[in-house]
Amino acid sequence: MNPKSQRSAKTTPTADDAGLVRPLTTVDVVIFTVLEGALQVLLVQRPQSADEPFPGRWALPGGYVDVARDTTLLACARRKLKEKTGVTSPYLEQLGSWGGRDRDPRGWSATHVYFALVPAEDVRLVKGGNAADVTWIPVDVTLGRRDMAFDHADLLAAAVSRLRGKVEYTSLPAYLLPEPFTLPQLQRTYEVILGRSVDKSGFRTRTLAADFLDEVGIVEGDSNRSAVAYRMRDRDAVVTFPRTFSPRTSKECSATS
Amino acid sequence: MNPKSQRSAKTTPTADDAGLVRPLTTVDVVIFTVLEGALQVLLVQRPQSADEPFPGRWALPGGYVDVARDTTLLACARRKLKEKTGVTSPYLEQLGSWGGRDRDPRGWSATHVYFALVPAEDVRLVKGGNAADVTWIPVDVTLGRRDMAFDHADLLAAAVSRLRGKVEYTSLPAYLLPEPFTLPQLQRTYEVILGRSVDKSGFRTRTLAADFLDEVGIVEGDSNRSAVAYRMRDRDAVVTFPRTFSPRTSKECSATS
DNA sequence: TAAATAGTGTCTCTCAGACATTATGAG
DNA sequence: CTCATAATGTCTGAGAGACACTATTTA
Numbered sequence: 001m002n003p004k005s006q007r008s009a010k011t012t013p014t015a016d017d018a019g020l021v022r023p024l025t026t027v028d029v030v031i032f033t034v035l036e037g038a039l040q041v042l043l044v045q046r047p048q049s050a051d052e053p054f055p056g057r058w059a060l061p062g063g064y065v066d067v068a069r070d071t072t073l074l075a076c077a078r079r080k081l082k083e084k085t086g087v088t089s090p091y092l093e094q095l096g097s098w099g100g101r102d103r104d105p106r107g108w109s110a111t112h113v114y115f116a117l118v119p120a121e122d123v124r125l126v127k128g129g130n131a132a133d134v135t136w137i138p139v140d141v142t143l144g145r146r147d148m149a150f151d152h153a154d155l156l157a158a159a160v161s162r163l164r165g166k167v168e169y170t171s172l173p174a175y176l177l178p179e180p181f182t183l184p185q186l187q188r189t190y191e192v193i194l195g196r197s198v199d200k201s202g203f204r205t206r207t208l209a210a211d212f213l214d215e216v217g218i219v220e221g222d223s224n225r226s227a228v229a230y231r232m233r234d235r236d237a238v239v240t241f242p243r244t245f246s247p248r249t250s251k252e253c254s255a256t257s
Numbered sequence: 258m259n260p261k262s263q264r265s266a267k268t269t270p271t272a273d274d275a276g277l278v279r280p281l282t283t284v285d286v287v288i289f290t291v292l293e294g295a296l297q298v299l300l301v302q303r304p305q306s307a308d309e310p311f312p313g314r315w316a317l318p319g320g321y322v323d324v325a326r327d328t329t330l331l332a333c334a335r336r337k338l339k340e341k342t343g344v345t346s347p348y349l350e351q352l353g354s355w356g357g358r359d360r361d362p363r364g365w366s367a368t369h370v371y372f373a374l375v376p377a378e379d380v381r382l383v384k385g386g387n388a389a390d391v392t393w394i395p396v397d398v399t400l401g402r403r404d405m406a407f408d409h410a411d412l413l414a415a416a417v418s419r420l421r422g423k424v425e426y427t428s429l430p431a432y433l434l435p436e437p438f439t440l441p442q443l444q445r446t447y448e449v450i451l452g453r454s455v456d457k458s459g460f461r462t463r464t465l466a467a468d469f470l471d472e473v474g475i476v477e478g479d480s481n482r483s484a485v486a487y488r489m490r491d492r493d494a495v496v497t498f499p500r501t502f503s504p505r506t507s508k509e510c511s512a513t514s
Numbered sequence: 515t516a517a518a519t520a521g522t523g524t525c526t527c528t529c530a531g532a533c534a535t536t537a538t539g540a541g
Numbered sequence: 542c543t544c545a546t547a548a549t550g551t552c553t554g555a556g557a558g559a560c561a562c563t564a565t566t567t568a
Contacts, residue, residue: 020321020322021324021325022280023279023282023322023324024279025279064277065367066277067277067278067280067364071358071359072358073354075357094354096351096353096354097330097351097353097354097369099282099322099329099369100329100332101324101327101328101329102328107324108324110367110369112354183520183521184519184520199557199560200521201523201560202558204522205556205557206557220566221519221520222519223518223519223567224518224519224520224566224567225521225564225567226520226565227519227520227521228520228521242501243500243556244499439547440548441546441547456530456531456532456533457547458531458532458533458549458550461548462529477539477540478547480539480540480545480546481539481547482537482539482546482547482548483539483547484546484547485548
């Protein structure tokens with residue numbers, strides 16, 4: 001399908017419906033994994049050419065919506081994820097959208113941000129079209145250095161915050177492991193993301209009570225003693241636990257207006 | 258400021274950056290209130306003219322982003338809220354974005370959806386520019402009849418779902434009442450939104466323990482006996498309770514992929 | 515048999531849910 | 542005095558958190 005053939009009559013620039021200028025529309029994807037005991041995020045390096053904004057800086061994978069190829073925003077996010085990682089059916093959730101006059105030097109732009117969880121083992125990194133570098137970077141490192149392109153440091157911070165928040169009461173970390181996995185492996189994934197240790201007994205009780213894992217045999221895990229292997233019963237259903245993992249101090253939380 | 262004056266050189270329609278067509282960009286606002294014992298949402302009637310999509314149908318207030326007036330998406334949402342209700346500082350939170358080829362007959366479009374909570378007493382309904390009708394409609398009514406414009410029935414359903422979910426463990430209903438309010442009034446607001454009764458003792462304990470309300474005297478409420486009046490200590494801080502209001506059956510929850 | 519980790523059992527203390535009781539103002 | 546509702550008190554069962562203990566495999 002030719003991109004220029006579609007409803008070209010309706011896309012005049014300034015005299016467009018009600019005489020409005022259309023903002024740029026992009027999709028960015030925050031792709032998480034757990035690798036080497038750390039929560040990591042996939043970043044791409046912006047091209048070095050001086051015409052491009054933020055040359056050489058690290059950015060989230062993403063780009064313009066292609067109205068000829070992408071039927072929906074979600075499809076666009078899936079396409080971009082596939083292009084960079086080869087992964088086709090990850091956990092993929094919308095984070096939100098960011099838009100404004102000043103976030104992109106090329107003009108008023110709005111980006112739709114998704115976040116994905118993938119097992120590191122499923123990924124084969126694909127170098128970008130313009131020879132851009134693509135790598136995993138621990139989130140602790142990136143959140144420290146604030147030299148990312150655009151407002152991507154904000155987007156990443158929001159994604160990490162959402163992930164950490166949801167991990168307290170959902171089964172999300174299971175999407176970061178290759179199946180089958182053992183309960184100790186899953187527990188370690190929780191601990192890596194939350195940055196604190198979790199009681200083993202309570203973890204097992206809650207996880208098994210939630211009844212979203214199927215036993216698939218015994219596997220000689222990362223230790224001396226072998227462990228029971230599990231697989232998610234339904235990869236399309238995220239489990240929400242009735243309570244949080246550790247109530248602790250968290251009481252207030254900012255927001256709004 | 259003239260809308261057509263800004264960066265017109267960068268807005269060529271089809272040969273735009275990388276030769277891509279820009280999608281339409283809109284913002285829609287789901288404005289909730291509690292009125293006459295029911296959760297209600299503000300809807301506007303689409304103009305009757307046959308050139309407009311969905312003539313005469315009910316829609317969420319919203320419209321195109323105006324790159325000349327709106328510096329951010331949030332500012333755009335605030336503007337649209339103000340235009341319809343006169344309210345300037347409500348609770349306002351982003352719900353997400355919906356975009357795709359087929360959701361608007363005028364072309365590939367993406368909408369950024371916000372939801373707002375306002376006390377009914379603060380609102381003076383403002384008729385739209387093209388004489389469109391503006392009214393409160395109970396959400397139970399609108400969720401039943403599925404004849405809304407665009408995909409707005411989906412957006413509304415998502416907003417209601419998000420609101421009901423968050424009400425279980427946050428102080429959001431306080432934003433629906435005019436200040437000062439009494440605890441029984443606040444409890445009734447929770448009950449209206451959740452559609453079930455809440456234990457009075459537990460409600461008071463939790464609410465006061467969260468320590469986000471300031472006493473501001475005694476008021477002769479809606480009943481025989483007068484009650485203590487409260488005001489939110491900080492309207493910019495949403496309080497998250499450590500636990501949900503009634504654990505009940507909710508265990509699983511769909512999502513993803 | 516020693517070391518390491520998988521997996522289970524037990525105790526306690528907090529707290530939500532339910533329900534009963536008291537307090538206060540209107541008519 | 543009666544009624545309606547605000548506000549507080551009491552009891553109980555479920556469950557999280559902490560920690561001790563048992564089980565199983567490798568070396």
